[in-house]
Amino acid sequence: MGKCLLSVAMIVKNEEHNIRRLLESIKDIVDEIVVVDTGSTDKTPKIVKEYTDKLYFHPWKGDFSEARNNSLRYPTCEWVIILDADEEVKEDFKGIRRFLQNLPEEINTVYLPTLSYLDWDLKKTEIATTPRVFRNGTVKYKNIVHNQAVYKGEVVHAPFTIYHYGYIWTRKLREKKYNRTRNLILRHLENKNINPIERIYYLVQLYKTESISKYKHRKHEVGLKTLNEINKIQKIPAIGLEFLFLFGLDILNKGLFEFSQMIFERAINVSPDYPDPYFGLMALYEKKEDLENQYKYAKQFLEKLEYAEKNPEKFEWTVVGFKYKAAAHTIMAKYSILKRNAEDFKYHIKNVCKIAPKTGENIKKFLKxxxxxxxxxxDIKFLKDIKSTVEFLLDYMKENNIKIDIWNVIYLFLDNKIVIEGIEDFVETRFQKFVMKRLNENKDYLIDFAFKDLEEDINSIKEVLFLFKHFSENKERLLKILANLRKKFEGENRGIILSLIGDTYLKLGNFNAAISSYKKAIELNQFISVFIKPVLDDLKTKLDKEIDGTFEELLNYYGKLKELIYEMKAEKKELSYLNLISDSDYAKYVAALNTENLKRKERLLSNIQNIKDFPFYYYRFAKIFEEKGNYKRAYLLHVKACEENPKIGDLSFGKYEYDGLYLNSNPNFGSETDEIVWCKNISERFSGFGVINPIRMWKKSKKFLYAYPYPTNESIKIAKERRKKSVKNWPFDIDKDYLTEIITRLKDKKIRFLDEKVPKSLLDEFSILEDEESTTIFGITFLNQYPDLTIPSNVEKGAFIYLQPDFEDKDDIVWYNPEIRIIKTTSQIIKDFEFLGYRVVEIVPQNYFRTIIFERY
Structure with missing residues (x-):
């Protein structure tokens, strides 16, 4: 063995687009570069020769381990590092030399982290630690693909990162690599002699390979097979942890929450420091919309990720979580909003904006x-506390050309008198432009927003009245507009406009012009003379511009049946923030009608100065307290609404105005302290036909709910009679087939009918006679009319039909039915029958109805 410290051993083929990057990065770090070419047909060998003379050629035999082991024949240094052409190292990698020189003799193998880039922007990454450096002669490779090192002696981990570009593929490269890798793995898995751990290793590699194919079913088939193999041996190899995370995400995206949770928790039990399964649980609870648990696992995920970043060499499998870091900070930011923690919100928002561009995560989605x-x-205080952070976000979005709809938040701030800097760069709609103009000029823009072109867009008298009411510029300009509008209208309508022109002249103090306009108005519209003559009489007595004109009388006449004289056409969101462009009562009222926020709705209505301008004002206030569940206050406000505007007493039918004359009884059950469970104006759905009070509460006694006020029998009888003459489709009419089913189940030719009569045609069809002495009884409305169940002593069996609402649905139409006054649960009805000595045989449901069939014990 030579005296050099570190050799690099590589196998390459057609890597001209990669290899120079690698060789440039290692040439000053290693002492020897060994390259084995397995059949290049491009410029790879030529490039290699620029860096080393140790270039060898070896034919490709379809086995990566065979090629890798061949490359290990040539190094001469003490240590050998295994690198591929699609990798590189950075400047800090030079520290590996000193690290190797100081290793004790018993250490033969060094694990290094590999950071893989997953996209062309080098933002998405994953990291894994694998054995890369070996004492020369102590390692060989096995398996034909994803070859594994078989090494001797002790191992150590070192923090010198290798950067891998091989996962950034063109479509052609992706398909080529997929086919090659898949075929090699399948061939290797055919070997029946491979041990279970190795089999799992290659199944996971196949699973990951299938993830880049277009055949998703292959991936999931392999996933289930891999999980089955892991369950068989009850042991999870390092690469199995990575699999559990990836497969857990597949399962989660399928909507199988419990299964995915089990998989993620299993991975955590094996390796508590592994960050990825914590992300999996975070994603799980995000789908469940459980923010507390999202926060819990996002926090743990970031903690574990920080540990992995500092100690990448301790992870012998891929850590994917680095590419999800900004997502976790987004969860933390959401949680800080929930907890109203402005400092945490600022910290996590800045991390989202800093990290997402590096990881390639979808910053636009996060900001949405x-x-x-x-x-x-x-919470106004919290909004004030995060004002600067929101302004930071707007600056960030502007600099990075991120376009999302931020105006729901901007409206919220402005509505609470908090001005946000930088919003002018996000103005897109016409309404938003008016909001900005209002901020800058403090002018009322209600009319400007309602009509783009006053003379062109106004085409009805109601629009003219709206214009007159809310026009905020000088009277001279209003005169000019009215004069031009007059030309658009004919006959009586022109007379109305002339009357308004007269009002305008009156306010300007031009009395002669006012009188002339009023007289012309009468000539064109005799009807409005009743409004104009008092004004003319007043002017005869005293020429005073403070005299009331005709407008209020006209407005009351044309608007008395409407909640608003003019319903502005705009998007609901814009209408809900109309108060941002106008201080008018109309803008506040319309904003209140269109907002979903009860607290804001109440605030807007409370700020209205001229309540009488809005005939439904108290009704809208009552609806707020309905939703709050403050039914007592809602009841009083509903009554007030009807007293102020009797039309509200018959919203659905529009015929019977509220007059306060309703016959009610004071039953011997219930008390003032009984709980109120429901309160509404029932005429929203059904008329009370002038005899049933439109304002109703349902109160709770010990055994049942009862209507308050409690209408008399006579009132209900009259309401039914009037309803049958006026209403064709009554939702509580019982279906004939349903009646047939119940009557035939009684199996009797003589039946006693307690209340409502069954159609004679139905009785004739089944040859059933009405018999007051029959031992079989039938009732249709009885249980909803009387609190006490009474049955004649000779009755042996029978059936009662009754109405029952969905007790969880406060908008169920049964609550609104004016003709019922008692509601019992089915369980209470059963108890009542049992108390009288009857057994309930069956309960037959249909829509709002239940039928209880009973017989004597």
Whole structure:
């Protein structure tokens, strides 16, 4: 053996595009370069000769180990390092010489980390540690592909990284390498004499090879087979840990959460310092939308990853997690939003922005996630605390040309009077431009946003009234606009505009012009004379521009049936932040209607100055307290809404205004302290036909729910009669087939009917007679009308149909039914029958109905 310290031994074939990079990186580190060429047809040999005269040729025999062992015949130095043409080392690799010189004699093998680049931008990486340096003569290779070193003596790990470019392939190279590698592995697996550990090793290599093919089923077949082999021997080789992580991700993406969790946890049990399975569990809980556990495993993943970065030589298998580092910081940033921790949020956001470009992770996707979670924050202090971090994000996005919709967050900040710098670079929509103009000029832009061109876009009297109400510029300009609009309208509508022109002149103090306009208005529209004549009479008495004009009367007349005189056409998100371009009550009200945030909705409505401008104001407030579950307050507000605007008393039918005259009884059950479980205006769905109070609560007694107010029998009877005359499709009409099924199950030709009558045609069809003395009874609405179950003493069997809502669904239409006043659970109904000595035979469900069939014990 010569006196040199370190030789490099390589096998190459057609590597002209790679080999110079490697040879340049090692030429000043090793003492000897040995290259065995297995059949190059390009310039590889010529390039090699520029660096060494130890170039040997050896024919390719389809066996990587055979070729590798041949290359080990030629080195003469004390140590041999195995490198491939698609690798290189960096400047710090020179430290390996001193490291080798200081090794004790019993050490024969050195493991080194290999960092593999996975994309052309050199951002996505994975790392693994493998045996690379051997005392000369102490190693040989086995297996025809993914050959393994068989070495002697003790081993040591060293932190000198080798950089690998071989996984960056063109489509042609990918297919070529896939076919070659797959065929060699399959041939090797045909050997029945390979031991179980080696078999698992090559199955994992086949699994990884199949991951680059277009045949996904092959990969998953191999995965299941590999897992089965691991389970057989109850032992996991190093490469098996990598497999468990990769296959666990496949299982997770399939939606098999429990199976994937078991696989990740199994990997952790074998090697607690292995970062990747922690990432797998983080991804699992992300799919489960469990942020607490996402945070738990993201934190552990980053801790383990930091350890792996500092000690790469301790991992004898691939660590993929380096390419997921920014994803973990994104989870941590999400968690810091949840916990309102501004400092942590800043730390993790800056890490996301710093790391993602290096790892090649999808920074755009991460930022979308961050902004989504920020848009749900309702803590003003936290928003103020993270203002600078959000501004940093905007600067970062601008510098890197990242375009995502950030306006949900910007609106949130501005709505809370927090001005964010740099948002002008993200303005895209017309509404956003008005938001910016409002910030810069502090002008009201409601009308400008509503109509791009006032004279072109206004085509109805309601739009004219809206314009008149909210026009914020000078009256002279308003006059000019109204004069031009007048030309677009004919007859009575022109008269209305002339009336508004008169109002404008009145406010300007031009009384003669006002009187002239009013008189012309009457000539064109006799109806509005009732609004104009009082104004003219006042002007005869005193010429004063403070006299009320006709606008308010016109507005009340044209808007009395509408929640808003004019419904602006825009996207819901823009409408929900209309208050950002206008301080008008209208903007606040529309924003309140369109926001989903109850706290914000209440704040916007509370800031409205002129409540009377909004006939549904108290109704909207009542809806807020419904959603909050404060049913007592909701009830009082619903009543107030109906008192202020009687039209709200019959929202669905629009005929019976609220008048407060509803006959209700005071039952001998229940009390003021009974829990309220539901409260709404039932006329949203069904009319009470003037006799059932539209405002209802459902209260809870010991055994059942009851309607409050509790309508009398007579009220329910009248409501039913009026409903049958007016409503064609009543959702609580019982299907004839369902009735047939129940009646035939009673198996009796004589039946006593307690309440609702069964269609005579149905009775005739089955030759059933109504008999008040029958021992078989049938009831349709009884259980929903009376709290106490009473059955005539001679009854032996029967069936009762009743309505029951989904108790979890507060919008189930059964709650709204004006014709019922008692709701019992099925279990309570069964107890009531048992108490009276009856056994429940069967319960037959259909839609909102249940039918309980019973017989005497």
């Amino acid at each position: 996630t961050i902004f989504k979670h920020l848009s749900e924050v309702d």
